[in-house]
Amino acid sequence: MTARQELLGTTQTNCHASGVTLAAWLDELAGAAQAPSEVAQDDESRTPDALGLLALFAIPIRDGRKQLCAGLRKLRLHCRKLPASDPVLESQLLNHLYARLKLTAERTLALELQVASIQGELHGDTPAARFDSFTARLRQPAAALAILGEYPVLAEQALNCINQWLRFSLQFVRHLAADWRRIQQTFRVPAEVGDITEIQGDAGDRHADGKAVILLRFASGFRLVYKPRSLAVDLCFQELLAWCNTRGASPPLWTLRALDEGDHGWVEFVQAESCETRDQLQRFYQRQGLYLALLYLLQATDFHFENLIAAGEHPVLVDLETLFHERLPGTASTPPIRGMSNSIVSIGILPRVSYYEGFDKGVDFSGLGASIGQEIETPTYEFQAAGTDEMRLDRIEMHTLAGNHRPKLTGDDVSPGSFAAEIQAGFTSMYQLLQQHREALLAEEGPLAPFAAVETRFIARATQIYGLLLEQSFHPDFLRDPEARSQWFDQLWSQAKEAVGLQPLVAAERAELERNDIPLFHMRPGSTDLWTARGERIANFFPQTPLATVRQRLATLGPDDLARQTWLLQAALAKLQQAPPVALVDLTASPLRLDGEEAVEAAIAVGEQLRALCWQDDEAAGWLGVQQRERGWFVDAIGLEEGGLLEVATLLVQLDRITGESRHGSLLAKAIRSINRLIQDSPQPLPGDWRDRAETFTAMLPARQEPELRRETARMTEVMKSTAST
Incomplete structure (x- = not known):
């Protein structure tokens, strides 16, 4: 069996209906291998030096480029309105291909470079010369066949990469040509816009056969965004914003221009700009609060810092495909965890540190909390000494870069922690507006109805x-x-x-x-x-x-839910606020003096606050709390640490004793049931003082108590005996 036959048999895809094929590539290599020469090139191909390690793929790159040029020429026959020259389209789109191929192949080819260097197979007096020797070797048919034979998946994935690039590039250009007249009308493109000068590809992840967001720049400076998906949800959201504006949303929210073409669309480019006055900063964060309430209603998620642009006093959401998001079915969790996952915290705008398994330092990627210079502990590698035979992959320190999500004041950074009051005011304002217009929102012809058929x-x-x-x-x-x-x-x-x-x-x-x-x-x-x-x-x-879930959320908007969301908002924003200097105070020097009636009223108020902030279902109950890790404070469910949930339950028992009423029996039973489940699921033994805590709690219970509470408490006592460490 020849190397060609073996390679074709190993790879999963031997040919494509259109595009560059593995068989043609191998046939050309095999034919050229009969004579000692490099792979032939046409005059317009890149030189071996320019391709670098990608010289291994010179043949399929050449063929893919030829098919791209042929597609562009064919398109010109039917459309003369394309705002770009073929040479610019070709060179810009080829850069996208080279970037993709490097991600696929560079690691393996760098390894082969090192092997050849160590074995003394390269020629040249300098590291750069020996690198050139290796790239020239990659163009030798016999050497190319040997490498492809050793790495059959590399051959397959390189061709997959080239063909995805070819299909998507031609699709993008066809869309640009077909839509150009409507683009001019929708975005009020100036007559002197000029031709395209830059095509920035892969402005996001690649999905569905290599498609990605593309950013365009024209000679005049005009910019435009191409998205390879339906923008129906974006248009529905802009209409909802306009609906809110006409009903008193203040300050009004910016509506973004977009053109939906079914399977793709175009969006205006939003330029990040500074604020000129503090009043503009205040309005920015008021609008941020408005968005929080609206996105909370729409059960939105994934609004991290890259999906938010600070355009002066306007926060602009630039990716709306994750509205009406649902939780993964079958995911077991406690009431407070479910509550948090369905709260304003899950939107992604509020500060929240994400922790990677096995690493201690989390990173805040949120729309409000992300900041430059955060250390990213997950392993990150980068090639060093590129272009030489000393090229190697080294681990590097990575830190978060600056984003466009935070407004500046005349070019200077400003902490959002100084505007917590504005964010909360905006949130409350929009929350109440939505509550006030609940019936109109729920109506069959209301602004939520058009979302039913859009793609998210x-x-x-x-x-x-x-x-x-x-x-x-x-x-x-x-x-x-x-x-x-x-x-x-x-x-x-x-x-x-x-x-x-x-x-x-x-x-x-x-x-x-x-x-x-x-x-x-x-x-x-x-x-x-x-x-x-x-x-x-x-x-x-x-x-x-998902629409039914949003309608249910709209129906439950009210004082209790507003109190919980406001607490979460305040707790999350506390991470951004400048902490005052810590000062120890002797509380015994001036004790708080309350008479009996005032003390009872204060106790009742504490209990009511705990009830209001409780997350519960028919079986369990719990609370969220502010906890500390290395990078500051974060909101999480109260667990077993330092007494945790048991301390809250003990406080409720004490409140019942003070008031002389059994106001919290059912809630206590659910809380103790939650404790029992946490203990059973805990991989670590409980500290010894847990037994003392449990005995104290049990001793404080009244003689007469609800049967459910008695059962759960007895069960907790047994669990304590069997699991507490000494």
């Missing part, structure tokens, strides 16, 4: 998980062995064992990752179904429609 995105897992899996799948070991790479993606099942809602999605996730795409799932607010990136339907994935 369901985030099954954090995109970082997919990104890390995909990045590591290009390790040389996995590019040698298709089976090993396939088994690498089996890690998707580990999380799915506990999160059973993921199990129906794993096959689609694997298929997308194996095609070098970030998995993508779509939903429609008016349906319980879920769709994969390839259009496959997973029927009845959700227990109810």
